[in-house]
Amino acid sequence: MTNNKIEPFSLAAIVSPLLFWYDQYARILPWRQKPSPYQVWVSEIMLQQTRVEAVRPYFLRWMGELPTIASFARAPEDQILKLWEGLGYYNRVRNMQKAAQIVVERYDGDLPASYDELLDLPGIGPYTAGAIASIAFQLPVPCVDGNVLRVISRILEDRQCVDKESVKSWYRERLLDIMPKRRPGDFNQALMELGATVCLPKGAPLCDSCPVSSFCSSYAHQSIDEIPVKAEKKPRRKEELTIFLLFDHDRLAIRKREPEGLLASLWEFPHLPGKVTPLEAKAQLKNWGICAKGELKKLNEAKHIFTHVEWQMAGYSLTVDALSQNSHWTWATKTELVEKFAIPSAFSSFLNQALSLFP
Ligand code: SF4
Numbered sequence: 001m002t003n004n005k006i007e008p009f010s011l012a013a014i015v016s017p018l019l020f021w022y023d024q025y026a027r028i029l030p031w032r033q034k035p036s037p038y039q040v041w042v043s044e045i046m047l048q049q050t051r052v053e054a055v056r057p058y059f060l061r062w063m064g065e066l067p068t069i070a071s072f073a074r075a076p077e078d079q080i081l082k083l084w085e086g087l088g089y090y091n092r093v094r095n096m097q098k099a100a101q102i103v104v105e106r107y108d109g110d111l112p113a114s115y116d117e118l119l120d121l122p123g124i125g126p127y128t129a130g131a132i133a134s135i136a137f138q139l140p141v142p143c144v145d146g147n148v149l150r151v152i153s154r155i156l157e158d159r160q161c162v163d164k165e166s167v168k169s170w171y172r173e174r175l176l177d178i179m180p181k182r183r184p185g186d187f188n189q190a191l192m193e194l195g196a197t198v199c200l201p202k203g204a205p206l207c208d209s210c211p212v213s214s215f216c217s218s219y220a221h222q223s224i225d226e227i228p229v230k231a232e233k234k235p236r237r238k239e240e241l242t243i244f245l246l247f248d249h250d251r252l253a254i255r256k257r258e259p260e261g262l263l264a265s266l267w268e269f270p271h272l273p274g275k276v277t278p279l280e281a282k283a284q285l286k287n288w289g290i291c292a293k294g295e296l297k298k299l300n301e302a303k304h305i306f307t308h309v310e311w312q313m314a315g316y317s318l319t320v321d322a323l324s325q326n327s328h329w330t331w332a333t334k335t336e337l338v339e340k341f342a343i344p345s346a347f348s349s350f351l352n353q354a355l356s357l358f359p
Pocket of ligand 1: 154155198199200205206207210211212213214218219224
């Protein structure tokens with residue numbers, strides 16, 4: 001491969017200073033205190049969704065309700081979706097449950113201590129398999145996520161596009177060459193921790209505090225802002241929606257999304273494509289068989305950004321008199337909205353507005 005200012009064999013020089021730094025500065029996190037393989041698995045998948053601080057309460061709540069793989073395997077889908085509510089990429093948690101069921105059947109409820117067998121489970125890719133194998137089983141397997149790619153590409157001053165699978169594999173091989181036999185899990189976590197807390201993205205790395213700055217070619221050549229090289233992102237498609245908060249006394253209309261596609265099988269508020277006028281809204285309410293008891297009230301607008309699409313949402317609230325007229329809907333109380341139904345964060349602005357509007 002081209003552009004490496006430090007030969008791959010010398011990358012090994014980062015191992016000791018990195019572990020020394022990790023021993024002093026690693027953040028204390030609930031999934032780092034002698035974690036079980038199951039805890040590593042759940043925390044790593046959650047960490048792929050959001051920031052460490054945001055994962056903490058999700059992880060604790062999850063482990064409180066589903067402390068074992070067996071309990072996860074038999075949990076109702078509504079429960080796991082509720083526990084995942086707000087983390088996004090809900091298919092990941094569904095795949096995790098499929099994997100949990102296989103683990104119960106095939107391995108008596110314990111994750112296998114083998115990288116290849118882990119990789120064979122639904123929803124477990126090279127990164128997650130590497131994390132479980134190294135952190136929980138001390139196997140010398142790398143795990144390469146965005147943080148690791150940023151750190152190593154900067155150290156090597158490597159200008160390959162890190163979004164390519166072939167490049168990720170190339171990095172996995174480089175790291176495999178230098179994995180320490182003793183503490184492979186700590187080494188992987190140290191690299192990720194360095195990326196998350198020191199070698200920060202977007203021109204903000206704290207190189208003066210970096211334990212491996214003396215081995216870093218990008219630091220030496222002041223090319224940090226140019227690395228890592230990433231593929232150009234396609235612009236997101238914009239979609240407009242009009243959301244309806246329809247109240248019948250102390251209940252609000254919600255409905256389940258289709259079983260396939262974006263936010264599959266999660267709960268949502270009735271809505272229409274486009275931003276509709278009050279007149280158009282009233283016509284649609286009639287189509288839905290809804291009898292209005294009051295006037296439409298405009299809600300605050302909101303937007304939500306997914307990977308490929310951005311929702312721009314307007315909304316109306318209305319008191320209705322139609323509790324039994326639309327059989328496709330569920331009428332939820334305030335408590336049920338908070339405790340029972342998984343409503344994705346795309347609708348969180350409207351959920352908050354709904355909670356404040358309940359009588
Ligand atoms: Fe990242 Fe700076 Fe450390 Fe290089 S010296 S690895 S750019 S923080």
